[in-house]
Amino acid sequence: MYIQKIILTYKSSIRFRVGFAVLIVSIGLLIILLNAFNLLDFPGEIKSIISISGTLVSSVCAFPIKEIVDRRNQIRLINELSIQHKNSSGEDKKRLEELIWKFIEKNVVG
């Protein structure tokens, strides 16, 4: 139950980051397209700078994507350990439970 709560928290974080990444990429693309179709009222000399700016804005999506990847890996590992915990018994089960919490404490909380 606790594990599921933790995974839900991570999934919520991933959703937020995906939303943020999509928003950033969309803004960057919008700038590039508006500039390409001359819908922005800028002098001709600045057009290439505006295009580069659009690309820079889009590239900011690298920050949330990196964190999304990290969290997905953590969810995968926690799930793996949980499955093994379910399938084990006795002393092994207790050790696995300790291992899961230690992993969470070390890798997630820091």
Next chain:
Amino acid sequence: MASNNNNLINKIEVEEKRARKRMLTYASVPLLLTIILVIISYMVINNAGEEVKELKHEKSELEANIKQLNTSIGLKSDSIAEMKKVMELALNYSDKRYEFNYSVDKELYSRYPRQTEMLSEIRAMIRAGEVKWKLGGSSPEDGFDSPSFASFMINRHSAITVEAANRYQLRDALPKTETPRVGDIVFYEHGYAMFYFEYRNKPFVIGMTPLGLASLTYDFGPKRLGFGRVSY
């Protein structure tokens, strides 16, 4: 154990919130830098655009000035070339002077009284040396060029009047003739307009030249273009 787990979940939630804030902060740095870059570039390019506009305006003004100056230089060169020609001719006709004295007046007066009065006046002017050559001049004090002097003398001694505005169209203003009579105008190249006289069947001309008033032989140098009849 359960309270430990709850604490851990709370910690995870707090850590996730911090991570979101961190991510937004890190992402905002390049976004802000991009916005600043665009604003600075816009301002710099806008200023450069204004400068280019001003320079283009200056360029077109300078081009117009150059055009005007070129035209002016062209006109001046033409004028200088013309003056050079006139001066060369004037220097060359120094040996083409026609010397005459009062006896000419006496002989001519009975047949051409008005023309002879004019001739006497011109001779007096030559002797006094007060009337000078001046391009565009129109009075004895100011000086004359050749057509202006001819018009001035025609207005003083003849039965016709030449308007000041027509003095450079004298050739068109006067009736043309093939055989000149005493007192008529002989038109030469380079704008010379000289009075025609004859003494013992020998023609000579008198009028204003760049060297001043002079009486010259009929063929003193420049090509003759025609004659204008003057009624006295």
